[in-house]
Amino acid sequence: MKLSKTIEEIRADFPILSMKVHGLPLVYLDNGATTQKPEQVIRLMDELYRTANANVHRGVHFLSDIVSEKYESARETVRGFINAGKKEEIIFTAGATASINAVAFSFGEKYVREGDEIIVSEMEHHANIVPWQMLCGRKNAVLKVIPFTDEGVLDLEAFRGLITDRTRIVAVTHASNVLGTVNPVKEIVAHAHKHGIPVLVDGAQSIQHGVVDVSDIDCDFFVFSGHKVYGPNGIGVLYGKEKLLNDLPPYQGGGDMVATVSFRKTTWNELPFKFEAGTTNFTGAIALAAALDYLTSLGREAVAEREQSLLEIATAGLSSVRGVRIYGTAPRKVSVVSFLPGDIHQYDAGMILDKLGIAVRTGTHCAQPVMERFGISGTIRASIAFYNTAEEIEALVKGVRKVTEMFD
Amino acid sequence: MIKRPDMNINEIQDQIIDDFSLFSDWMERYEYLIELGRTLPPFDPSHKVPDYIIEGCQSKVWLYPEFKDGIITFSADSDALITRGIVALLVKVFSGRTPDEITGADIYFIDRIGLRQNLSPTRSNGLLAMMKQMRLYALAFKSKQEHK
Numbered sequence: 001m002k003l004s005k006t007i008e009e010i011r012a013d014f015p016i017l018s019m020k021v022h023g024l025p026l027v028y029l030d031n032g033a034t035t036q037k038p039e040q041v042i043r044l045m046d047e048l049y050r051t052a053n054a055n056v057h058r059g060v061h062f063l064s065d066i067v068s069e070k071y072e073s074a075r076e077t078v079r080g081f082i083n084a085g086k087k088e089e090i091i092f093t094a095g096a097t098a099s100i101n102a103v104a105f106s107f108g109e110k111y112v113r114e115g116d117e118i119i120v121s122e123m124e125h126h127a128n129i130v131p132w133q134m135l136c137g138r139k140n141a142v143l144k145v146i147p148f149t150d151e152g153v154l155d156l157e158a159f160r161g162l163i164t165d166r167t168r169i170v171a172v173t174h175a176s177n178v179l180g181t182v183n184p185v186k187e188i189v190a191h192a193h194k195h196g197i198p199v200l201v202d203g204a205q206s207i208q209h210g211v212v213d214v215s216d217i218d219c220d221f222f223v224f225s226g227h228k229v230y231g232p233n234g235i236g237v238l239y240g241k242e243k244l245l246n247d248l249p250p251y252q253g254g255g256d257m258v259a260t261v262s263f264r265k266t267t268w269n270e271l272p273f274k275f276e277a278g279t280t281n282f283t284g285a286i287a288l289a290a291a292l293d294y295l296t297s298l299g300r301e302a303v304a305e306r307e308q309s310l311l312e313i314a315t316a317g318l319s320s321v322r323g324v325r326i327y328g329t330a331p332r333k334v335s336v337v338s339f340l341p342g343d344i345h346q347y348d349a350g351m352i353l354d355k356l357g358i359a360v361r362t363g364t365h366c367a368q369p370v371m372e373r374f375g376i377s378g379t380i381r382a383s384i385a386f387y388n389t390a391e392e393i394e395a396l397v398k399g400v401r402k403v404t405e406m407f408d
Numbered sequence: 409m410i411k412r413p414d415m416n417i418n419e420i421q422d423q424i425i426d427d428f429s430l431f432s433d434w435m436e437r438y439e440y441l442i443e444l445g446r447t448l449p450p451f452d453p454s455h456k457v458p459d460y461i462i463e464g465c466q467s468k469v470w471l472y473p474e475f476k477d478g479i480i481t482f483s484a485d486s487d488a489l490i491t492r493g494i495v496a497l498l499v500k501v502f503s504g505r506t507p508d509e510i511t512g513a514d515i516y517f518i519d520r521i522g523l524r525q526n527l528s529p530t531r532s533n534g535l536l537a538m539m540k541q542m543r544l545y546a547l548a549f550k551s552k553q554e555h556k
Contacts, residue, residue: 022434344489345467345487345488345489345491347466347467347488347490347491348442348467348488348489348490348491351438351490352435352438355434355435355438362466363466377468377487406438406439406442407442407489
């Protein structure tokens, strides 16, 4: 598969990539935290505020109509991008975290009782742990955890053993933000469905790395954030199967989510509006669609292939540095490498890499249970996007080598 | 007798500023901080308890105060070497002082050696948290002294 643009053309689309930090060219390898935005997204947001700003679904006037149409067309773009069955199954939220919280609340209200069980995995981001813990606290329910192996692979046998007749929902990440592991979500969903249990898949770290097909996965909920897939921040998506979404109560009340309001009784609007209370981030949603279109035009499989080859270079390069240990060596990974150079503290390494112009994340990556599993206080994480280059990976490896020399 | 530093707080600050002015780039400054971190006297492992941890740093920092004959002696440690270097600077400035010297000190070396600008806010907060904790100990010892 070939990208529709050369790497030079691609990098020119992202203005921030030509920036210098501390007098050196920026090497941005913190894409797992947030991705940079192409001109196509930046310009569109500017243009929207200049030419197409009015509240959606509210007015009969010209501008409101234009924005509403763009907003609904953005919904269709998202539907197509993840291959959902219906546009009504796409809810715009503030981000993956907001989406998970919405499900934990609405689903929890309707289906979770005292003594019921919820299954998550040991490699979840805090965003896919804490909302469920909060739910368990409200309902006196029990949180159960699927462990992972030393390589960072989910223990599916353990997962099957965790399911009981009290299990109400399984929430699992598609790809680990620390280990990079791509989980066999299709298999997990198939097994849970055998027991009639719905599954939420956290796609915050998978959506940007290739083709995601929610119909094929057959998950009941799928969530992701706009800013991790080259779109703006403050916008995200909750996909849910229509039947489930219809059954669930709304989690926020306000404008646009209602059909009729009186002080005697209020009735809910239909999907997707039932879950979009208040003025939504319509500019963000429209710009997110532009980001998804950008990826589609580059070729999503080609994007994934390029990232996989950069991941190989990074893994081999970092492994060649004396003392470097890599955390997460699963056979199927997204382009994320977590590592530690010998006994050097990730904070020390991160400070030196920063001075070399290299942006990586250091710390626990909002996944403290993963750190606990390995008995470490944090890692350095390089997360790679298609706009990164082999030279940038080489700069990282050289930087890490320099770090090991400095702290030797 | 408790050993008192030869220089007063401002003289030490001036010396640190002088030391840092020799370096042409930040890499050298970091190397110097790493060296300083290595010279920090060993920290009593029995003091590595939550009571002495300073919150608000990306790395772990422990600070242990001792008050004897009217003088506060600080010992400190961190699991990150650059942070240890920063801690070592603060210990150099604040350790072996009276509570009044510490609470009355005007700390200007941090800005003058570019530490604050070169550490992001969260990290800088860590540095400020360490300093704040040292001052708090000084205040606490002072009031203890006055109520004797």
